[in-house]
Amino acid sequence: MAGKVQFFSRVGKTRIIPIGLKMLVVFIVLILLSNFITNFISLQLTQRQIINLNNTIMVSQLKELYSTSSNQYQIYLYSGNRAETVEALNKVAATGFTNANSVALGVSPDGQFQFFSDANELAVWPDFDATALKLLNTNREQGIEEGSISFGSPYGDYFGVYKYQSDWDYFIVRAEMRTDLQKNNYRVYMIISILIITLTLFFVVVGYIIIRREFRGLRSFTDDLITMQQKKQLQLIDISKAPNDDVTYMAASFNALSMQVNNLLDTFQKFVSKDIVAKAYAGRDVGLEGKQRDLAMLFSDVKSFTYRTETLGNDIIEVLNVHYNRVIHNVHENSGIVGSIIGDAILAIYGTLDSKRSKAYNAVISAWNITRATAELRQEMLARREEIEKTRKLTESEEKVFQAVMVDVGVGIDGGKVFYGTIGRNDFEDPRQSHMTNTVIGDTVNSASRLEGLTRIYHIPVVVSESIKNEVSEETARYKFIEIDTVQVKGKTKGKKIYFPFDTNEMDESLLVQYQQFEEGLKAYYEGDWKTARKVFKGLELDVTQVFLERMGTKGAPADWSGIWAMTTK
Template sequence: MRYKILLVVIPILIITAGFLGFTSYFSAKNGITGIAKEFLGFKLQDIYKYAAQQNNFIKNMDLASDPTLFLNTKRSVGDYATTVINSPTGGFVGVTLSNNLEIVSMTNFNTKDSAEMIKKFDGKTSGWVEFDSDGKQYVGVFIDFSDWHMVFVILEDRNTFYRTVNEILDFLFIILSASLVVSTILLLIFIARITSPINKFVRTIQDITSNMDLTKRVKIYYPDEIGVLGFYFNNMIAELEGAYNQIKNYAYQTVLAKKKEERIRFIFQKFVPQEVINQVLNLASDSMLIGARQKVSIFFSDIRGFTTISESLRPEELVLSLNSYFDRMVRIIINKHGTIDKFIGDAIMAIFGAPLVRPDDAESAVSAAIMNSDAIEEFNQGQRASGKIEFKIGIGINTGDAIVGNIGSEQKIDYTVIGDTVNLASRLEGLTKMYHMPIIISEFTKDEIQPGKFHFRELDTVRVKGKNKPVKIYCPMALEKAKPLVQYLNSFHTALSQYYDGKFKEAKNEFSRLFKERPEDEICQLYIERCDYLILNPPKEWEGVETMTTK
């Protein structure tokens, strides 16, 4: 009887535990693998849409026959895929069915690998693919992009893709092995007393395996060997239930984390340097996107006389010129660690100091402004060569505290900045036309920059509309450009000091002399006209402050 019971019970325990373990394993594997496949498919659809947009763009612009542009378009798809996939062990491939590798954004992948891969397509236009090549194992998803006569594929190393599932299998194997060993030992020691309770024990086990209900437990009738076995079995089921719930929770949290990363990348990827996006994701700080007060440098750039420009160009020419202009300006701003806040018609608003703060944000903003001012000259060379009107820009920069974060409604929300600091920067940009200067910054921005980085030409002390407190304004200059003008700029500062002191005749004489020396420096003419007015209409109380009545 003892050996008969042993021969019956041990196989039941092994089969039951194995069935539970491997059922849990395959359920977890199917769940995690399904989610991972869907996520790869989501990324591939994103890349597919991007490629379709690029293809439609060059078709609509009638540029599809340009081989260089077409090659650059394919490269841009590869670059975009690298950003979307962001995997050290995987990548993106665009290949023709004749095994021409057109786009490759992963290392150690060659035509031999792609040949093995193409065999697995089996004539399908999309789906899942697994293949081996020279000891390398890959899994991935593919879709046919008929416009370019190629197949887009996202690949991942097979071991990396199934790593979590294999770890779960090892963990389940250890638990099942330990549980079976304990159960067998208890049976061998106390089998003589296993009679009626063992039948109830087996029925409970059968009930659990048939219904796959891990919440059920073995009922313990006596505190004997059968009771101990029941106790350990219940612990094993509880551990399996906990492990299964952990697997489900892990899969859920993985999806949430990916969605969060996608949301952050979607907000910033077109307007923020890639390194900033990576730092935000590494810091895992949602608070960086919530409203907070912090010091920032606000950058406003606007095209002067844009209405005249728009009237002189055909719509398609205007769009091409604007896109070329924005591309140059935005690339410089992003390279200087600025964040593009928004485009306001032909104006650019950028933030330096959010979402990540750098010690040299003000310096970076001024440097970007000077580089933009230089870049517009190069841009205008192309405008002149094509017989188009030239662009002139004005840039205003201010530094101070502002509210930064996600601002908007449930229907539309943007990462932006608001406050008086922003308003003053906008006013300064508007003053560039009046003072005939390409760049105007506030004294608050100047004070944030270490001496010796730029030459700052003081222009005036102004009280902008809506503000009571006056602010000094400056035009920053690169040191190499200011060096030949040091004597002239010092003389200008002397004349400006005389103007501040109310010595209008002396100031006028000095400004007149400077204007004769450099008639292109139109700010001197501005001060000559002011001095003429003040000489005829002496002020009762002179502050040396120019009050602006318009925005």
């Protein structure tokens, strides 16, 4: 089970964002927009109400000023002191001021201030707004002596109410600066906004906890899917602790599909080579295609297979399966792929998969591993025989079976240019009619098969070509390649040197000395000095020398001797 998905984790170059986080962000944005827009509309409507309320208040204050001015006019007629009347009006006006820039004034039709009172007591107005004054005079001429008025000032725009005072012959104006009301509105707006944000953050935390709790199953499913993609392998999603909802149902459906696909993939991987499987996993189309490639071919065949089949009957399949289980493991372990299995023979291909070692080196390692694996199998059979013979001797039929299961193989390896790819039919309209197979075609394939056949003649387990010998020798000194012969196989016009790869890590050094002596005798054999060659070969305890001793007999080399032995059979 993978760890929890972190925000903005990646699959390849794609960022993975939890769906719960997306939903939460969308809800936050929508909630904030809804609250701010609602708040703004509410404030706009409230501002209208406030203006109307202020107008009502100012009308009330205007009436008080008007009444005071009428009374002060009577006092003025008695006392003649105009300054006292102005001071009285200013005091009455100041008691009604509620904002920083509230004003009350008296302006004559010609624009002269008769009295002036402001809340901050610092305002200095040189004159009254000419446009507003003209409107006041026009309304008065039309018989309108009171109403609402807007006017400008050195400090900003005002709105208010007015009433004409006929005794004094001036207009009494009570007004408020528009920005004062807007500041109040903005202050209220900010307070409400802070409350909205605070409450939103609170509910976001609560919502995140709830959403995280509800979507924990989906988060776990996402972790599993990311792990599958990284491993390129389908697995089952753990739904043991998932809630009973539609997301869990989706995961259960995925599990059912995953099991079916895994069964198909398992079958697919068993019947096709590893490079085709890797290509399919990488998401690339597998079609009819192929090209010339430089590859190494390993051909392995079970010796005396006809005898084993006649003796074991259908049980030969079980023996072959035990044998191939080890052979195929060795091929895959050394970056090879199985090209084909034909009865008792297997063709392995090297060079199609990435590897730190060369294709030839991998092939030689596989060859020796295959021979060791079959030797181990024979040792197991010998141990089994010894156990039985502790109590009784094998019967004649048991002896035949024992000999039949003592599997031995020969391995031939060659390398070179071959055609490698897929052939067959690819029906796009009806895939059921398609059938393709991965194959390798070329003389190198046939050569590997013929080299394997030479293992029986020369009584050595592995035979390789000169190209394999050269490639491995450039890479490692582990193998000493012993030249065995120069042969001209049937169907060919030129001779070809063949080699035995002596493994210095595994084989006895004294045996290497004998093979080196064999090469000295082989040199004499090539030169036509068969007398010397016979002498060397007779002094060695190598099975391969018997081939040359029988070939030479007691005769000398033919007159047209080229050192090449022509094979009469494949």
